Amino acid sequence: MASNEHVKNPGRVAAGLRASIKNPRVSDEAKAHATERLQELESQQHAGTDQSGSHGNRVLGGYKATLHNQHTSEEAKKHAREILNAAGIHEPDIDLDDQQHKNRVLAGYKAALH
Numbered sequence: 001m002a003s004n005e006h007v008k009n010p011g012r013v014a015a016g017l018r019a020s021i022k023n024p025r026v027s028d029e030a031k032a033h034a035t036e037r038l039q040e041l042e043s044q045q046h047a048g049t050d051q052s053g054s055h056g057n058r059v060l061g062g063y064k065a066t067l068h069n070q071h072t073s074e075e076a077k078k079h080a081r082e083i084l085n086a087a088g089i090h091e092p093d094i095d096l097d098d099q100q101h102k103n104r105v106l107a108g109y110k111a112a113l114h
Contacts, residue, residue, distance in 0.1 A: 011083060014041055060087055 017038040020026050026034070066072050066080040084090070096104070 010041060010044075011086070014038060015079075015082075017041070060084065060089060064089070 017034045020034040021031050021038070060083075063080040063083050067077055067084075
């Protein structure tokens with residue numbers, strides 16, 4: 001892997017473009033350019049790439065885990081929701097009380113044994 005080619009993450013590029021569009025300090029001309037670039041990027045992503053395969057599923061699973069991790073910041077959870085929504089996965093907001101959570105954990109352990 002001695003490639004000198006730098007590949008940008010399209011998700012991060014899109015996030016930067018969206019930030020530019022919402023930033024009040026960015027000129028109207030730059031916002032228009034960012035909007036055009038974002039539309040191009042989104043059409044390219046819809047045309048040829050999808051998150052299929054085991055690697056894509058594991059990546060998306062990691063984002064789902066981020067939503068349920070109590071040690072994760074709200075900013076990270078917001079980013080995970082954006083990524084999952086872009087992939088067409090909509091995670092419902094589930095508020096479990098302690099007993100329901102314990103029951104689900106125990107059920108998971110039981111399922112792992114069988």
